[in-house]
Amino acid sequence: MSELQNVFGLHAVNALLEKEPEKIKRLLILKGRKDKRLESLLVSARKRGVSIASVDRHQLDKIVNGSHQGVVAECDTAAELEEGDLEALLQSLNEKPFLLVLDGVTDPHNLGACLRSADAAGVQAVIAPKDKSAPLNGVARKVACGAAENVPYIKVTNLARTLRWLKQYGVWLVGAAGETDKTIYENDFNGAVALIMGAEGKGLRRLTKEHCDDLVKIPMAGSVSSLNVSVATGVCLFEAVRQRNSLK
Numbered sequence: 001m002s003e004l005q006n007v008f009g010l011h012a013v014n015a016l017l018e019k020e021p022e023k024i025k026r027l028l029i030l031k032g033r034k035d036k037r038l039e040s041l042l043v044s045a046r047k048r049g050v051s052i053a054s055v056d057r058h059q060l061d062k063i064v065n066g067s068h069q070g071v072v073a074e075c076d077t078a079a080e081l082e083e084g085d086l087e088a089l090l091q092s093l094n095e096k097p098f099l100l101v102l103d104g105v106t107d108p109h110n111l112g113a114c115l116r117s118a119d120a121a122g123v124q125a126v127i128a129p130k131d132k133s134a135p136l137n138g139v140a141r142k143v144a145c146g147a148a149e150n151v152p153y154i155k156v157t158n159l160a161r162t163l164r165w166l167k168q169y170g171v172w173l174v175g176a177a178g179e180t181d182k183t184i185y186e187n188d189f190n191g192a193v194a195l196i197m198g199a200e201g202k203g204l205r206r207l208t209k210e211h212c213d214d215l216v217k218i219p220m221a222g223s224v225s226s227l228n229v230s231v232a233t234g235v236c237l238f239e240a241v242r243q244r245n246s247l248k
Helices: 010-019 036-047 057-063 083-092 108-121 138-144 159-168 206-211 229-246
Strands: 004-008 024-030 052-055 071-076 098-103 125-129 153-156 172-176 193-198 214-216
Touching: 004 010, 004 138, 010 024, 010 036, 010 071, 010 138, 024 036, 024 057, 036 052, 083 125, 083 153, 098 108, 098 159, 098 229, 108 125, 108 138, 108 229, 125 159, 153 159, 159 172, 159 193, 159 206, 172 206, 193 229
Parallel strands: 024 052, 098 125, 098 193, 125 153, 172 193, 172 214
Antiparallel strands: 004 071, 024 071
């Protein structure tokens, strides 16, 4: 029997119902809760023939470490995409690639927030190394608010090799690094581009940095030296969006 994963929170569960209802084995609903948002979700679940069970708060709190909002979906573990999926995705695009690479982001909360920003910015895929990267678990999917079901999260065996392959494919690699003088506002994000973000504190790994075509930073006016990686990712992505939209 395959391992089940708990996806929780109204947005995350609703997105799962819309995109992949066949993965849901059972929907657990807080007993006695009645409101419009939950009722809408229940209508959607019944239409798709999903099994529903009412349980008490203690049971939900026991199986979920986080804010479940009274709804938990027991479902098949999210399938991880790999290198071959990235090549197929790029070949299917009718527009210039716009990718996000996460180098060493291990916190599922940060992964979920990055996926959410990536979805909002129109990123076609998020790429990360298999080792030392956050899993696409229930916490990440909850924070992503449905983006995890919309933006492919591709785990690669060797990130440096994937970056070299992206270069050969014509993708310009832009890494975020505090030690550069070039700001995100001075960089050209038009064309086929991959934004590469490093882990908090450590930043980009040396080998990853060496593969970048450009290094950029967010100019900081206050006393703090850096931003949370998910916040920094959002700032960089939407500067890229601003530039790319200006040409349309």
